[in-house]
């Protein structure tokens with residue numbers, strides 16, 4: 001049993017703290033956000049994943065995981081703080097990592113180990129993290145204290161399962177750092193803990209995994225546009241192509257959301273000017289919302305006066321996370337189109353576009369997104385656009401939708417619904 005302090009209790013840190021606490025460690029969860037500590041101290045756990053909520057609540061109840069607003073001394077410090085993209089500079093924002101390191105340096109002792117789990121550009125552990133820790137503590141990484149990188153690879157929506165089942169990899173400053181960190185995780189997970197040659201390789205591999213997925217989706221999105229030009233159903237074509245043993249293409253959609261795939265691939269460009277295909281795939285993925293708007297505009301011969309139901313503002317199916325949501329981006333684009341000047345030259349009228357947003361997984365208590373119930377979204381709509389693959393959307397009754405809507409267009413950007421049933425109810429269906 002070891003003493004562990006987890007820094008940052010968000011999507012990654014809190015489940016990780018719970019995992020270690022369930023495995024007999026004495027875990028403190030530290031977060032700079034007092035509201036997070038207050039909530040957890042009251043046993044109030046907020047995640048859309050019910051099993052995970054219970055898993056975390058158990059160790060909070062038993063006292064194996066203690067939320068704290070001060071950093072304690074601990075044998076292990078795990079850093080799970082945000083690493084957002086500075087979009088303008090296309091660089092990782094490492095201020096949170098630096099500030100966590102400053103806090104740790106104040107309590108770091110000989111023999112302790114620091115593990116960075118946040119997604120970062122290659123060289124961060126060996127560079128800025130090491131420097132802040134060494135300067136603040138007067139100790140040396142790899143000799144006086146252990147320092148390693150071990151990324152988290154859980155898939156939101158299935159966090160509890162993946163936390164325990166996934167393989168991990170660890171790369172440290174020196175072999176002893178790698179081994180000490182690997183041995184912390186090894187008994188806690190069913191997956192294998194792989195040793196990377198060093199921290200920078202481990203950081204690189206994490207980015208490669210997400211860049212691979214994003215680029216593969218970019219390929220699928222480009223195929224969707226090409227297939228449409230040939231009047232071919234993309235998903236049928238991809239399904240057939242994937243029957244080949246060495247082909248594995250992902251699915252097209254309205255763009256790539258979340259705070260990982262749209263962000264992490266660009267971290268590869270932090271210290272390299274050779275990033276090209278990866279950057280291009282990003283652009284292809286980002287262009288998909290505009291492409292969907294164009295499809296709707298073409299269908300109606302213009303958007304003036306149209307009432308559009310956008311179904312799904314979570315970034316992907318069955319989660320409540322709206323970060324970089326394609327559905328919200330689409331709604332923003334449609335609202336921007338609303339500001340277009342009226343088409344006076346061709347005698348057209350400009351009645352404005354009305355967008356109504358619905359999402360059964362996202363709570364909107366403060367009205368941030370202006371979400372409405374499904375029925376309100378569909379009532380009088382000219383088109384419904386499915387932007388998220390929530391299970392609930394497969395259960396919409398096309399006959400009921402037809403009764404409510406004044407138009408008959410369904411755009412299914414996720415290939416989710418039974419298009420035959422919608423066609424039978426009189427709809428034109430456009431699927432990406």
Ligand SMILES: NC(=O)C1=CN([C@@H]2O[C@H](COP(=O)(O)OP(=O)(O)OC[C@H]3O[C@@H](n4cnc5c(N)ncnc54)[C@H](O)[C@@H]3O)[C@@H](O)[C@H]2O)C=CC1
Nearest residue numbers: 007008009010011012031032033081083099100118119152
């Ligand atoms: N969300 C996900 O599914 C995955 C995220 N990651 C990576 O893990 C890292 C953390 O991401 P999330 O958990 O999603 O972020 P999050 O935003 O959900 O949580 C981060 C927490 O860190 C806290 N924090 C900020 N500065 C701090 C400091 N100096 N000391 C202590 N706490 C501090 C914040 O208040 C917040 O509660 C990021 O690098 C992300 O890219 C990696 C794999 C999966």
Ligand SMILES: CC(=O)N[C@@H]1[C@@H](OP(=O)(O)OP(=O)(O)OC[C@H]2O[C@@H](n3ccc(=O)[nH]c3=O)[C@H](O)[C@@H]2O)O[C@H](C(=O)O)[C@@H](O)[C@@H]1O
Nearest residue numbers: 153154155156209210213250251253256257258260315316
């Ligand atoms: C390589 C990999 O699978 N990375 C995972 C990813 O989690 P994330 O939820 O962002 O990935 P995702 O399920 O692919 O979703 C991202 C976006 O991509 C879209 N998407 C996904 C699959 C697909 O065939 N087509 C598609 O358009 C989704 O709708 C969503 O908008 O990024 C996470 C992270 O790094 O934070 C990582 O831990 C997860 O394991």
